[in-house]
Amino acid sequence: MRAVIQRVKRASVQVDSQTTGEIGHGLLVLLGVHHDDGDREVNWMTDKISNLRIFDDEDGKMNHSLLDTGGAMLVVSQFTLYGDCRKGRRPGYSAAARPEHANALYEKLIIASKSAGIDTASGKFQAQMDVSLVNDGPVTLLLDSSKQF
Numbered sequence: 001m002r003a004v005i006q007r008v009k010r011a012s013v014q015v016d017s018q019t020t021g022e023i024g025h026g027l028l029v030l031l032g033v034h035h036d037d038g039d040r041e042v043n044w045m046t047d048k049i050s051n052l053r054i055f056d057d058e059d060g061k062m063n064h065s066l067l068d069t070g071g072a073m074l075v076v077s078q079f080t081l082y083g084d085c086r087k088g089r090r091p092g093y094s095a096a097a098r099p100e101h102a103n104a105l106y107e108k109l110i111i112a113s114k115s116a117g118i119d120t121a122s123g124k125f126q127a128q129m130d131v132s133l134v135n136d137g138p139v140t141l142l143l144d145s146s147k148q149f
């Protein structure tokens with residue numbers, strides 16, 4: 001499982017001009033699912049995102065997590081995080097999970113985040129989405145459950 005994490009002042013996602021998810025202060029999570037991913041990766045990713053200390057403390061140091069600050073999370077599925085651009089000019093997506101499998105794990109991560117006490121919004125799986133954000137910092141991090149980076 002891969003994620004691009006962006007600390008935001010606000011973020012939203014629209015499908016067909018309708019807002020499907022919107023948050024204020026928190027994290028925008030672009031989430032890609034690998035074909036071998038399962039519950040272990042969902043649990044690892046949820047824990048990692050929830051506890052990343054990337055929010056400022058009273059001294060201006062990144063020392064607080066999403067759980068510490070009470071921030072929200074907007075999760076948007078993005079299979080292109082498994083795009084392989086090493087050959088040719090068109091990315092290959094053979095490492096990305098099939099839609100049924102990816103959607104099940106995407107939904108599990110959303111449920112797990114809510115269960116952890118995080119106000120969690122989402123996009124619409126397999127939809128053409130317009131994502132808007134105001135990046136705070138900017139702070140952008142890459143996570144990979146198989147620790148390839």
